[in-house]
Amino acid sequence: MTGQQRPHPAEGPPPDRPRPYPPHATPHTPLRPLWCCRACGRPWPCAHARLLLKAEYADNPVGLSIYLCGLLYEATRDLYRLNPDDGPSPRDLFARFVAWGLYRRPALPDADLPEPGR
Numbered sequence: 001m002t003g004q005q006r007p008h009p010a011e012g013p014p015p016d017r018p019r020p021y022p023p024h025a026t027p028h029t030p031l032r033p034l035w036c037c038r039a040c041g042r043p044w045p046c047a048h049a050r051l052l053l054k055a056e057y058a059d060n061p062v063g064l065s066i067y068l069c070g071l072l073y074e075a076t077r078d079l080y081r082l083n084p085d086d087g088p089s090p091r092d093l094f095a096r097f098v099a100w101g102l103y104r105r106p107a108l109p110d111a112d113l114p115e116p117g118r
């Protein structure tokens with residue numbers, strides 16, 4: 001330990017997406033610091049939240065990835081504060097918050113894919 005404090009990153013984005021649908025319904029947004037859905041109680045993002053986020057960010061998959069990465073950061077901080085000795089693994093948190101999103105680079109460019117039947 002150096003005794004020196006490292007700089008603290010700024011807060012992540014507010015977890016205010018997806019917007020409620022229909023508009024008067026309870027939104028499928030996370031309840032902090034537990035990161036369960038405020039509408040259905042499942043771990044956030046629940047299936048309903050994922051569907052709504054995919055629809056809301058259909059034209060902006062990079063924006064969805066940035067939003068989800070920001071919430072991954074916030075959730076990691078909250079969940080490890082709540083349970084510092086036995087929190088979820090980084091791999092599990094990444095799969096839960098980010099890996100399901102729309103933005104993925106293809107494994108191979110289409111031109112490099114083998115032709116069918118070869």
Ligand SMILES: [Zn+2]
Pocket residue numbers: 028029037038039040041042046047048049
């Ligand atoms: Zn939900």
